[in-house]
Amino acid sequence: MTRSSLLMYIARRLAAMVLLLILLSFVIFSLTYLTPGSPVDVLLGPNMRTPQAVAALTAKYHLNEPFFTQYWYWVKGAAHLDFGDSIQATLPVSDQIASRLPTSLYLGVYAYILAFAFGVIPGVVSAMRRGGALDRVTVAGSIIALSTPAFVSGVYALYLFAVVVPIFPASGSGEGFVDGLWHLTLPAIALALSVVAFLVRHTRAAMIGVLDQDYVTFAWARGLAARRVMVKYALRNALMPVVTISGTLLASLIIGAVIVEQTFSLNGVGSLLIQSVESKDVPMIQGVALVVAAVIIVMNLLADITYLVIDPRIRLGRHEA
Helix, strand or coil: CCHHHHHHHHHHHHHHHHHHHHHHHHHHHHHHHCCCCCHHHHHHCCCCCCHHHHHHHHHHCCCCCCHHHHHHHHHHHHHCCCCCECCCCCCEHHHHHHHHHHHHHHHHHHHHHHHHHHHHHHHHHHHHCCCCHHHHHHHHHHHHHHCCCHHHHHHHHHHHHHHHCCCCCCCCCCCHHHHHHHHHHHHHHHHHHHHHHHHHHHHHHHHHHHHCCHHHHHHHHCCCCHHHHHHHHHHHHHHHHHHHCHHHHHHHHHHHHHHHHHHCCCCCHHHHHHHHHHCCCHHHHHHHHHHHHHHHHHHHHHHHHHHHHHCCCCCCCCCCC
């Protein structure tokens, strides 16, 4: 894989990402446009309906224009991160998202790190001890964790470690890096639990498949050090499928953060989205949905690039496999 082929791949993926965002923006705008009721009533929310307010909203959101004209004005503003004003807070949607997005990203990345730290290592150890007591316990525990929704594990974790044994704070995101890390530890654990279970099972299966390969057997037969065989030959190849799904896992963590943020009273984008849906704050729903979609697409792109960098067998270009 040459540098030029990697750059061409990134350019193609960026172009595809832009097209996908345009498609998603159209879907998001269409769904909110088709919301039952008058667009003016939806935009007014609980505010009083007066001729002046109706005229102002009609002019601001171009409600007297055709559908595609309205979409063009909205997507042109969204391209400049201008999603209009929130109905509920009467503040710019972009400012509200910007103030909450760091908490959600912090939580998602934290849970992502915990998931890989406590998912990959037990999966590798379980594969090396397959059939033993440790392997059976690990597999059984992963099945239980995989069957537990994030909101259930969040409630149990909150009760056990913030009420019964008050180790962690029960709510809030803290102040500063260290305090924020401490406040988000329990939500991150609850969010990462099901992903940890998935990674344990996935890593274990991949590691077992690699350990049964001939080149690993030959490496053992050559008398190579156990550490070299496990790291260079087995672990590196077993982690390729795990890296492949890493972008999807991060996207699932970001989506799952919606419920976890509500459980732990975190002021993130997920709780903002739920509040917006409850109050029918259409501009906020549109803005949050598009920003979350953009974050997920970017994370998947970064995961794909990482996969290309760490696997030299991949060849891009006209003759790619």
